[in-house]
Amino acid sequence: MSEALVATEVPEASVPGASGARQFWRRLRAQRAAMVAAVVVALLVLVALGAPLLTALEGQDPTTYHPSLIDSARGGVPIGSFGGVSGDHWLGVEPQTGRDLFARLVYGARVSLGVALAATAVQVFLGVVVGVAAALGNRWVDQLLSRITDIIVAMPLMIMALALLAIVPSSFPRPVLVALIIGFVAWGTIGKIARAQTLTLKELDYVAAARLSGWGTLRIARRELLPGLAAPVITYAALMVPANIAIEASLSFLGVGVKPPTPSWGQMLTSADVWYQAAPQYLLLPAAALFVTVLALTVLGDGVRTALDPRAASRLRVGTGRRQESKADTSEARKPEAGESEPRKSEAAKEGTA
Template identity: 40%
Template sequence: MTMAPGQPDEAHAQVDVETSATDGAVAIKGRTPWQIVRSRIRRDKVTMVALGICIVFALIGILSPILTSLGLIDPYKGDIKLVQGVGSLPTGALGGISGSHWFGVEPGTGRDLFSRIMAGITTSLIVAVLATLFSILVGTILGLISGFAGGWLDWLISRTMDLVLSFPQTLMLLSLSTVLLGAMTDVLGFPPGAPATIAYLVLVLGFFGWPFFARIIRGQVLSLREREFVEAARSLGAKRGRLYFKELLPHLWAPILVYATLILPQNIAAEASLGFLGVGIQAPTPSLGSILNDSVVYANPDPAYFIFPGLMLSILVLSFNLLGDGLRDALDPKTGRS
């Protein structure tokens, strides 16, 4: 079967050479494209470390609501006894770090900073993952249609991509927040506060992210639509839906997977930036951006309050970026094979 660009080619698959201990014969064992990709990833130590860190953050995002419901962590309940003095700074050294509060406590409220960072990671990952899925869904469908149909439909979708990309994302997120948040609560019935803000961020980040996916998918489809397996399916009377989702889509998993891991940290950073600017998810619902926004005024008297959420955000974004780079290298058939 013809493989898509960006995927390992079975015709050039690596082989394992095994020597028999009895007769010295050499046996050749072929490897599938997935086995080649896995072996490349395992050989890349940086990608393996990034993958492990991403898994840890994903587990934190999943377990944080469960631990909160069980009462093992509490990102909302404060203890005023843990803060005192000018500015209600935490008592004790390093922002109140202790066996009960691993990252210290929040100035002014005494809330556990470790619990709030865990809950903030959950919030950031929910927004980023949903926005990325939105971009993948819309971008893949429109990219398939644009690349395969051609003609006026390709022109219309391509010009729509150019139009959406011409708007600066951050500026549009800031300017549309009041109008769209009001429409979501009044018209669509979203509960005010965090639910409406999360839906708004997912919608806008996903909307401004789909043209990147669509352009990549369109370019891949343009090279695939003239291949023999597509022509064979056409000659057998396959309809457009089968050509899109049965013949072409299975050959596009590599660029979709790689670009998803690259756009996900961008959405995490965008959500945190909006929270830092004060137009994202607001307290008491924790997010990494809002925690950083609150911690700026305490950067000198309580540096732990600023360092821990900033460090977690940096590690989270960096790990996903490194994972995306590693996947791109592992799925690129032009890279060197040992």
Template identity: 40%
Template sequence: MSETDAATDIPPARDVVSGSSPSPLSGEASSNRVPAADIGRVAPSGVWGRLRRNGSAMFGAVIVVVTILVAVLATPITRMLGLDPYSYDLSALDASGLPAGPMGGISMAHPFGVEPQTGRDLFAIVVEGTRTSFFIGMGATILSMIIAIIVGVTAGYFGGWWDGLASRGTDVILGFPQLVFMIAISAVIPATAPRVTVMVLIIGLLGWPSTARVLRSQAMSLRSRTFIRATQAMGASQLHILVRQMLPNLVATIIVFTTISIPGKIGAEAALSFLGVGVTPPTPSWGRSIGSAVTWVNTDPWYLLFPGGALFLVTLAFNLFGDGLRDAIDPRLGEAR
């Protein structure tokens, strides 16, 4: 599921506790009215119950949790198994430099086989690459979401010259061919620069416009609601309205876009590493492993299978989880399908 698809599926911001738009202020008593402080807040128990009944979302959630654990515990896992992604093992290769034995040299010593010409353990490379790719994807997502929230919500709420400036800036960034621009920037960064940090900044700074557009449109809808006007009439500060009134009503959109943005950012890192402008050798990375494996696909297809399969599985898992989470937060979307 792409961010554009999610944008069309997420309805305008509303009171996700009561399931309806905040009602106008009146003297009429109602047992269904939600206090102003609770407007738009997601009820975790209800979301979890609906999410738990979605098999594909739970499958995605399990893979996501496993990926996070592997990323965090990558080094302890490889050390516990006595494997090292940097050590050469020429004894695992034949005279032509290909892995000795069937299926890319898979054995008890090398569960995923070995890398051609070097004999490095492929299981250790994939596990350590999980940390590199996941943390770059997560860091870039966090950075892009922070920018999107600040730009989108403030532009939609304040309007005027700031909205015009933010909208034009968003259009300019969307107009760039992002992958080409990322390649160009990555190519001119000095080799001594910390590549992981550089990748997070490049991908994150270019990955926020589509989310900002959705948040802007929902913030514009929210600012005309009665509960926002009432809060303004009572003399609340702009910061209070943005933090305590606007953001809680946008939390569902923010959560969904965060979950579906992560695989896109991981894919961007993989694409840059595949093209040789991402993380530098010998740092393990799924994209760099896939790029290296392409040259060996005819003689050692197993080399491509495991890093490529890891990238595919994690991307699929985040999309399934994000799709299920969106339906769990707003069950009307699932019923409409």
């Protein structure tokens, strides 16, 4: 069987194309919450990428100390109202150090998003490779890789991350190390998803046709199976990003994540735990940034899942249709019937004559 014939037998849902992208975009746009979350995420990404430009506009950087802006007589509280907010320091300065809060906040967005995305990439790569290899291998390979995946899933993530971060030399770049450790200890679930999906896909007719045509295992996996894994992998990866942001913030909060002077939202929360009364904005700003980021990414991930799932998309269409029908019924109920309008007019005319 020729390659062209095999390609035509691939189901449309498993091959990303222009029509599939249009359907996905249409389903995603039908969800208002997901679109709002997408706008928020886009703004956060722009802030993270444009951190040097934004801090240059302010005229500050995240590492310079400003002792003249700190009241040492009061224990290091920023001088001025609202934590030292001014034209030179848009969100004020840190207690004790006087470092610019706005600069540290936007650079912290770069660190948090960068670590989360890198960790998600590691998780997806390891999970897909191990899951596909387990599904396509013989019984012994499947058993071995499945048991390794079970161990990774059962492993307490925070404890393992704390242990690994504690033994690695501090000379290793900390953001890279945090991303690698989160990725290496949390790929088990996506590995199970990839294995289960591959076991289903390899029994389909177009995969059997490719095998009969003489294709090797690697070629079948690359050309036929990986496109079918795209939807579930993208769905789960979209939900892993906010979880990884929370993990990075937790590790930095515990003091084993990103180290000073590199700014991180979790690290800022750690430093702010004793200043929440004297300088509440020092605690509220990184906490709010972390909350908004995780919430927006979670809502967007749920919207992506709904847009990629035909069953969820059909429920969305049914719900939209029912809302439109209910609106139409309400508008029709408000209109007076043709038979009722004439008697009312005639009665009004009689009363006026009398």
